[in-house]
Amino acid sequence: MRLVEDFPVLVVVVPLVTAVLIPLLRLLRRDLGYWAALAASAASFVLSLFLLRGVLAHGRISYWLGGWQPPWGIEYVVDYLNGFVLVVVSFIAVLVAFYCKKSIEAEIPSGRLGVFYSAFMLLVAGLLGIVITGDIFNLYVFIEISSLASYTLIASGRRNEALTASYNYLILGTIGATFILLGVGHLYMVTGTLNMADLSHRLPELYGSTVVLTAFAFFSVGLSLKLALFPLHVWMPDAYATAPSPVSAILAATSTKVGAYALLRVMFSVFSPRFDAEVVPFMSILVVLGSVAVLAGSVLAIAQRDIKRMLAYSSVGQIGYIVLGAAMANRTAMTGSLLHILNHALMKGALFLVVGVVVYRTGILRIADLRGLGRKMPLTMGAFTVAALSMIGVPLTVGFVSKWYLALGALEAGMWYVVAVILLSSVLTAVYFWRIVESIYFGEPVAEESWAPAGPEGAASASGREAPWSMLLPTLVMAGLCVVFGIATSVPVEVAHRAADMLLSRGL
Amino acid sequence: MSPFSLFTTEYPYLFYIVLAMVGFYAMIAKNNLIKKIIGMNIFQTAVFLFYIAMGKVEGGTAPILWAGATRYDNPLPHVLILTAIVVSVSTTAVAFALIVRIYRAFGTIEEDRILERKRKKGELP
Numbered sequence: 154m155r156l157v158e159d160f161p162v163l164v165v166v167v168p169l170v171t172a173v174l175i176p177l178l179r180l181l182r183r184d185l186g187y188w189a190a191l192a193a194s195a196a197s198f199v200l201s202l203f204l205l206r207g208v209l210a211h212g213r214i215s216y217w218l219g220g221w222q223p224p225w226g227i228e229y230v231v232d233y234l235n236g237f238v239l240v241v242v243s244f245i246a247v248l249v250a251f252y253c254k255k256s257i258e259a260e261i262p263s264g265r266l267g268v269f270y271s272a273f274m275l276l277v278a279g280l281l282g283i284v285i286t287g288d289i290f291n292l293y294v295f296i297e298i299s300s301l302a303s304y305t306l307i308a309s310g311r312r313n314e315a316l317t318a319s320y321n322y323l324i325l326g327t328i329g330a331t332f333i334l335l336g337v338g339h340l341y342m343v344t345g346t347l348n349m350a351d352l353s354h355r356l357p358e359l360y361g362s363t364v365v366l367t368a369f370a371f372f373s374v375g376l377s378l379k380l381a382l383f384p385l386h387v388w389m390p391d392a393y394a395t396a397p398s399p400v401s402a403i404l405a406a407t408s409t410k411v412g413a414y415a416l417l418r419v420m421f422s423v424f425s426p427r428f429d430a431e432v433v434p435f436m437s438i439l440v441v442l443g444s445v446a447v448l449a450g451s452v453l454a455i456a457q458r459d460i461k462r463m464l465a466y467s468s469v470g471q472i473g474y475i476v477l478g479a480a481m482a483n484r485t486a487m488t489g490s491l492l493h494i495l496n497h498a499l500m501k502g503a504l505f506l507v508v509g510v511v512v513y514r515t516g517i518l519r520i521a522d523l524r525g526l527g528r529k530m531p532l533t534m535g536a537f538t539v540a541a542l543s544m545i546g547v548p549l550t551v552g553f554v555s556k557w558y559l560a561l562g563a564l565e566a567g568m569w570y571v572v573a574v575i576l577l578s579s580v581l582t583a584v585y586f587w588r589i590v591e592s593i594y595f596g597e598p599v600a601e602e603s604w605a606p607a608g609p610e611g612a613a614s615a616s617g618r619e620a621p622w623s624m625l626l627p628t629l630v631m632a633g634l635c636v637v638f639g640i641a642t643s644v645p646v647e648v649a650h651r652a653a654d655m656l657l658s659r660g661l
Numbered sequence: 662m663s664p665f666s667l668f669t670t671e672y673p674y675l676f677y678i679v680l681a682m683v684g685f686y687a688m689i690a691k692n693n694l695i696k697k698i699i700g701m702n703i704f705q706t707a708v709f710l711f712y713i714a715m716g717k718v719e720g721g722t723a724p725i726l727w728a729g730a731t732r733y734d735n736p737l738p739h740v741l742i743l744t745a746i747v748v749s750v751s752t753t754a755v756a757f758a759l760i761v762r763i764y765r766a767f768g769t770i771e772e773d774r775i776l777e778r779k780r781k782k783g784e785l786p
Contacts, residue, residue: 290741290744293745294744294748297748297751297752301751301752301755304755304759305755308759308762313766313767314779316759316762316763316766317763317767317775317779319759320694320756320759320760320763323752323755323756323759324688324697324701327701327705327752328685328688328704330748331704331705331708334708334745335708335711338708338711338712338715338738341715341737341738341741342715
């Protein structure tokens with residue numbers, strides 16, 4: 154069947170076309186924009202599920218755009234690694250799109266809703282494009298598409314600081330993307346190809362060349378900026394703290410994960426572990442950077458008074474885990490790292506969605522004001538508690554699973570100090586999450602008169618203080634999955650194992 | 662390669678490095694938001710120059726069928742950079758839109774004054 158063969162390109166094209174159609178659809182009926190965004194993300198999710206199933210059954214899927222053969226034409230590739238990431242990204246997109254309706258109407262002026270959903274779809278299309286493309290110049294283009302969409306989404310926040318946060322992100326994001334473009338140029342100069350698979354065949358004999366080394370340097374700095382690896386994370390806390398809540402949720406859950414995916418792709422598929430052994434000990438550098446990120450992110454998170462900013466700094470630490478696991482370059486650690494892409498997306502997504510609910514109902518952003526909310530919003534705060542426990546790494550939650558694999562991988566690699574880093578950062582995470590959980594349930598609540606709800610209904614109904622179900626449901630689903638995948642680990646672990654094997658064995 | 666070839670034949674790359682550094686400096690060090698964007702454009706233009714220089718073949722002409730043309734420049738980097746130019750234009754447009762809104766919100770486009778104003782409103786520690 155022709156249509157099934159076109160699934161890889163449809164995953165990207167559906168949200169991309171929807172982004173263009175939304176302003177037109179809104180002329181017909183005002184809320185069509187929302188439904189179109191929801192339908193397009195759902196379609197992408199279903200398509201990526203089919204793709205992942207296809208990959209698990211038949212192996213690598215390759216799609217030739219316009220029917221041009223790969224080294225010359227653009228190729229879309231789905232393998233174990235990006236099939237997995239595609240499902241994660243599109244699933245989060247569906248949940249957040251569903252959640253958007255009430256939340257975003259409360260947080261941004263209604264005149265801008267059309268532009269908002271357009272930009273949202275553009276972001277999803279960009280992220281899915283980064284993941285699925287097998288062409289390195291295409292990677293740059295999709296990175297810029299998703300970045301441009303995130304700049305607008307962040308700037309759509311009500312607070313004025315959202316504008317400066319978005320501007321700073323634009324400057325740093327452009328530096329990062331331009332570095333990636335320079336890296337692409339250097340690679341093209343020596344190899345004459347842009348196809349990733351082709352590059353991985355041609356590069357090994359050129360490893361001695363300074364041009365390749367320069368390209369590698371540009372890639373590593375550019376991608377580290379994009380995924381907010383520790384010393385290059387400065388744009389992130391402001392951006393996450395000032396963006397509307399659903400935007401923070403989708404950026405935290407998918408955008409940096411896709412950055413991490415791109416880093417893995419370039420480090421292991423385009424370059425190979427051999428490059429590390431023969432030219433620059435980049436993995437050792439990444440282990441150090443990752444460890445510093447894990448600890449620094451947690452310490453900085455403890456110092457925050459604003460809940461969103463705290464979650465953002467905690468993301469800096471969690472990205473450290475992903476990089477750390479990849480840098481240890483053995484099967485177990487790599488599995489942990491890949492699992493953490495899914496797990497952190499679920500945990501951090503759930504936490505940001507909870508914050509969105511709290512903002513909708515009460516307008517609270519300061520951590521100190523959260524106390525006593527456990528009695529008023531039991532379901533929401535239950536979701537928060539589950540996700541927080543998962544962040545700490547309590548057994549039976551997803552956080553434990555990825556940390557377990559990371560620690561085992563560290564022992565396998567003989568890096569016992571990484572285990573110490575993981576344990577120490579878990580303790581630090583417990584410090585900044587547990588004080589919140591404790592004050593939620595045992596604190597004396599603040600006066601409701603001081604609330605400034607973002608939602609139109611706000612605190613109006615005294616009986617039902619939970620958020621509307623359209624916001625509550627995605628939050629509970631994400632928090633619930635933190636537990637489900639913490640117990641039924643076999644499915645994600647199986648996929649992650651295969652992806653890890655593929656990345657490590659491809660010492661082409 | 663003689664030591665002077667950097668100045669005789671490789672000069673576009675030399676120029677690209679100087680231009681990129683100028684732009685990069687302006688992006689990082691300038692205080693005025695518009696000047697940062699000017700720096701960003703210089704930086705990106707440097708990269709365009711790098712790609713265009715890369716596609717040049719000695720003695721080649723534009724990749725169009727001319728009478729008597731025997732060698733052509735590599736068209737691919739030129740096409741790639743066309744895409745990058747579009748990206749750069751869009752980024753600049755988004756940046757300008759943001760600057761307009763920043764000016765409306767804070768009444769200035771000098772970074773230090775914006776920080777000052779935020780501090781006054783108690784939004785920064």
